Amino acid sequence: MRPAPFAAVVLCAALGLSHAGHTQGDAPKLAFPMACEIGRSCEIQHYVDRDPGPGLLDYRCGHRTEPQHDGVDIRLLDMVAQRAGVDVLAAVPGRVVAVRDGVPDISIRAPNAPSIAGRMCGNRVAIGFGRGWILDYCHLAQGSLKVKVGDLVTTGQPLARVGLSGDTEFPHLHFSVRHDNLVVDPFAPAVLTGCGTQGAPLWTPAAASLMAYKRGVVLNAGFSSAMVDDAAIENRAISAVDPAAPILVAYARLIGLEQGDVIAIAIEGPDGKAIATGTLPPLASNRDQVPAQLAHKRPPQGWARGVYTGVLQVRRAGTVALAHRWQITL
Ligand SMILES: [Zn+2]
Numbered sequence: 001m002r003p004a005p006f007a008a009v010v011l012c013a014a015l016g017l018s019h020a021g022h023t024q025g026d027a028p029k030l031a032f033p034m035a036c037e038i039g040r041s042c043e044i045q046h047y048v049d050r051d052p053g054p055g056l057l058d059y060r061c062g063h064r065t066e067p068q069h070d071g072v073d074i075r076l077l078d079m080v081a082q083r084a085g086v087d088v089l090a091a092v093p094g095r096v097v098a099v100r101d102g103v104p105d106i107s108i109r110a111p112n113a114p115s116i117a118g119r120m121c122g123n124r125v126a127i128g129f130g131r132g133w134i135l136d137y138c139h140l141a142q143g144s145l146k147v148k149v150g151d152l153v154t155t156g157q158p159l160a161r162v163g164l165s166g167d168t169e170f171p172h173l174h175f176s177v178r179h180d181n182l183v184v185d186p187f188a189p190a191v192l193t194g195c196g197t198q199g200a201p202l203w204t205p206a207a208a209s210l211m212a213y214k215r216g217v218v219l220n221a222g223f224s225s226a227m228v229d230d231a232a233i234e235n236r237a238i239s240a241v242d243p244a245a246p247i248l249v250a251y252a253r254l255i256g257l258e259q260g261d262v263i264a265i266a267i268e269g270p271d272g273k274a275i276a277t278g279t280l281p282p283l284a285s286n287r288d289q290v291p292a293q294l295a296h297k298r299p300p301q302g303w304a305r306g307v308y309t310g311v312l313q314v315r316r317a318g319t320v321a322l323a324h325r326w327q328i329t330l
Pocket residue numbers: 012013014046069071072073173174175
């Protein structure tokens with residue numbers, strides 16, 4: 001059975017500030033700004049856009065960005081995690097120079113979403129590091145701000161919680177760095193156009209290691225007894241596997257894929273042999289978010305007892321760019 005599509009595009013605020021390169025003089029050294037673990041409870045969705053024109057280019061010459069995107073988007077895996085509360089942390093010490101609260105946590109895709117004109121960043125904390133450096137933390141949860149203008153903060157201090165306010169449709173922190181009002185890419189600050197120049201990042205070695213570049217990520221994966229949509233993943237409202245149900249579904253949600261990528265998904269039975277396989281057509285464009293799921297009918301005699309494995313591969317330019325396996329016992 002062919003993987004079925006569900007919602008696809010993710011958006012984040014592009015604040016429209018002018019871009020420029022920068023040298024590091026008195027630059028801050030940035031700690032990781034969220035109380036989550038990359039690869040386990042959060043992932044990077046977008047980097048700074050380094051294409052001076054309408055194209056998309058991240059610092060590693062990939063396309064994991066949006067037009068004129070001026071920051072880094074660090075994404076939670078679903079809305080359940082957002083509602084439980086994940087702290088946004090000060091990346092450097094400094095003084096709070098601006099805050100905004102009162103913007104509701106609601107996806108811009110929601111039918112009742114209010115206008116975000118002039119509030120693209122949503123709830124916000126801006127912190128001055130000195131000598132013209134400003135760090136902006138956007139899309140914070142309404143009512144979660146823990147600081148006010150004039151407060152001095154220390155590295156790692158909670159500022160607010162990750163939210164869904166402003167120009168966003170997925171729970172994340174939009175973190176941006178400016179110097180003298182010009183955008184700086186913390187991954188490659190020396191120049192802000194083009195890619196492949198690896199110069200020293202503004203991140204601490206620990207933060208840089210946590211955020212090592214990935215050419216695509218499996219954000220969520222699991223099994224269900226019913227087809228899975230985006231809302232079910234966001235709300236963890238996924239039908240638990242019932243061995244008596246008519247189908248077994250292996251599902252995944254991937255981010256940061258590229259035009260031409262081919263997603264293959266399979267279910268392996270307890271003997272390690274594939275009992276179902278499916279392959280999506282090559283992606284027609286770069287994709288922020290792509291679903292994949294594969295259903296297999298319950299055999300008339302019922303499932304053989306044992307461990308079933310979901311197997312996902314993304315093939316890119318003749319090689320396996322991404323592979324992921326997950327299991328359930330029936
Ligand atoms: Zn963003």
